[in-house]
Amino acid sequence: MEVLVSPNDSLWYYSDLFDVPLVLLEQSNPHLNTDEFMIDQVMNLPGYTERFYQIAGDKTLRDIAREQNVPADMLQLVNPGTDPQKLQTGQQITIPERVNHLIITDYDHYTFDKMVQDIARLCTVYPFISHKVIGNSILGKDIIELQIGAGGKHVHLNGSFHANEWITTSVLMRFINEYACALINRTPIQGINVPAHFMDTTLSVVPMVNPDGVNLVLDGVSAAGEYQEQVLTLNHQNPVFSNWKANIAGVDLNKQYPALWGVEAARKPDSPQPRDYPGSCPLSEPEAIAMAELAGERDFLRVNALHTQGKEIYWGFAGLEPPLSESIVNEYARVSGYQPIRCIDNYAGYKDWFIREFRRSGYTVELGIGVNPLPFRQFEEIYQETLGIMLANLYL
Secondary structure, eight states: OEEEOOTTOOHHHHHHHHTOOHHHHHHHOTTSOTTSOOTTOEEEOTTEEEEEEEOOSSOOHHHHHHHHTSOHHHHHHHSTTOOTTOOOTTOEEEEEEEOOSOSOOOOSSOOHHHHHHHHHHHHHHOTTSEEEEEEEOTTOOEEEEEEEEOSSEEEEEEOOSSGGGTHHHHHHHHHHHHHHHHHHHTOOBTTBOHHHHHTTEEEEEESOSOHHHHHHHHHOGGGGGGGHHHHHHHTTTOSOOTTOOSOTTSOOGGGOSSSSHHHHHHHSOSSOOSSOOOOSSTTOSHHHHHHHHHHHHSOEEEEEEEEESSSEEEOOSTTOSOTHHHHHHHHHHHHHOOEEEOOOSOOSOHHHHHHHHHOSEEEEEEESOSSSSOOGGGHHHHHHHHHHHHHHHHHO
16 A cells, blocks of 8 residues: 655654554665655555545544544545545545455466466565566566565575476465565464564565466466477377476476486486476576576575475485584474475485585475375365474574
8 A cells, every 4th residue: 555755754653653563664665765754755555455435424534533443644644635624425535454364365276377466466565575587487477586574594485396286386375475464463373473583584485486387287288378289299189287397398497407417317308298307408497597596696594495295395415415404304394294304316406406506405395295286175284284384484
């Protein structure tokens, strides 16, 4: 919600009037000179939406404030130019409404377009969430990173490296929504005081690494654009792409990284496939490159790649992981019930490369159990299991 700055206003005043933490106001308004506000500057008020109210009868602004249970000063601020004593029947004014619920409610069939729409809604209601395009898919779709937090500890989570594991995107988007809502309303999540951790941790989230592949799985061959003929050939003319893990060019994005890539290349398909083809060389695909460049630009303390399925957490690579990795994965296991597994005979993944490149903690978290793509009826159970892991990244 936006308001125009009035004479003698300050962030402290807005924070008190709207009961919004000062740091969230600051992060929602990086464009403002807070030392010297200028009249008629636009102020973003996080956690509020507008509702229109049509006046009936002889009422003042204070009457409506009492009726709507909002401060009269708040009504005056969001209705500049309105005479508080001379309201006319039929006149329309704005009522600010605090958001204390999840604004994203539909996480099924979670396509790229649905995600983009939901990101726009989140960033409008919670402008302290920043978003950035870190690269593009083969078909030109944006690979979007969300950031939330004010701390020097940078932690990263991502989802949908694999196309038919799109439910991981739904999990991450719900978490961002729940986290933002808890921050505005100063409410805990699973007993965790998230506003305190907001000051310590900056959370980086790429909800959908493989947008082309996700849309192919969910919407079929029509989503493949100029690659329609190619994906049908690779899929043996089967119009159902539920087994598709790769990007639109048939490259497995989680086998694209220079971390024993040659081992994988020697034993995996040597041409594009719905799954497992590691590409002609490491980092040949734009989606994989974008994720590598992101880690290279930031000082991530650790990364978490969400996949499905197995209820397992892989946390080691060639003995290069730091000693702290084990204590962190044990906490992940405690809050989720998932099984920690140090190493498996599977390489060239994003967390493998992160551990090798930076000698820091990386985790592949396999959500849920069953056959991919996991049925959406499991979403609530999967979310509650994963929620503890995502929260742990704030306090660890």
